[in-house]
Amino acid sequence: MIELTREADIAHTAYISLGSNLPGDLDSPASQVTRGFQSLEQLPKTKLIKRSSLYQSAAVGYLNQPDFINAVAEISTTLSPLELLDAILNIEHQAGRERPFANAPRVLDCDLLLYDNVQMATEKLTLPHPRMFERAFVLLPLAEIAPNLTSPSGKSVVKLAENYENQDIQKIENSNNSNCQGRPYF
Numbered sequence: 001m002i003e004l005t006r007e008a009d010i011a012h013t014a015y016i017s018l019g020s021n022l023p024g025d026l027d028s029p030a031s032q033v034t035r036g037f038q039s040l041e042q043l044p045k046t047k048l049i050k051r052s053s054l055y056q057s058a059a060v061g062y063l064n065q066p067d068f069i070n071a072v073a074e075i076s077t078t079l080s081p082l083e084l085l086d087a088i089l090n091i092e093h094q095a096g097r098e099r100p101f102a103n104a105p106r107v108l109d110c111d112l113l114l115y116d117n118v119q120m121a122t123e124k125l126t127l128p129h130p131r132m133f134e135r136a137f138v139l140l141p142l143a144e145i146a147p148n149l150t151s152p153s154g155k156s157v158v159k160l161a162e163n164y165e166n167q168d169i170q171k172i173e174n175s176n177n178s179n180c181q182g183r184p185y186f
Helices: 029-041 081-095 136-145 157-162
Strands: 012-020 046-051 054-057 068-077 109-115 169-173
Touching (some): 012 029, 012 081, 012 136, 029 046, 029 054, 029 068, 068 136, 081 109, 109 136, 136 157, 136 169
Antiparallel strands (some): 012 068, 012 109, 046 068, 054 068, 054 169
16 A cells, blocks of 8 residues: 655755844843744654754844844754744744834744745745845854755855854854754654
8 A cells, every 4th residue: 555645744944043132031042042942842743953053143233232142943844834934933922022113122033044945925924034145143053054055046055154254243152952852743
């Protein structure tokens, strides 16, 4: 007997950025990002594959605010792009994220950067993330965990990250990928 695989059961690779510059109910923004990784591990039909080190960078856009702690996660999921977006927005909400104005300080910010090679643009979601290839705080952690990844233009994320070495960003904590659970999807 031949068993057919349903489209919904096919695992997809996605990359999610996490950032924080407010401690919220925890002791630090770094703790918020760490809890964000833990929340990703708990998503249904999802496995945390890799997590980057933590990086500290100056705010972009609205500059009169504390520095950010940033990281990137690689996950494997059977959730659709929009289901995954809803799930990470819920993680932000559970952390206490508020949106008083654009580029405001935040307890936790999660952005869906890439979902396989999907390119899409809807009112709710654009993939790849439209500004990810312009931001050192995304490119450096992404290059750390996925150095062979390329942009739609064909440039490696490592090469793109080199263009932003002059931005004020520094690694503050090394990753510990041995903590990734790799639990089953269901």
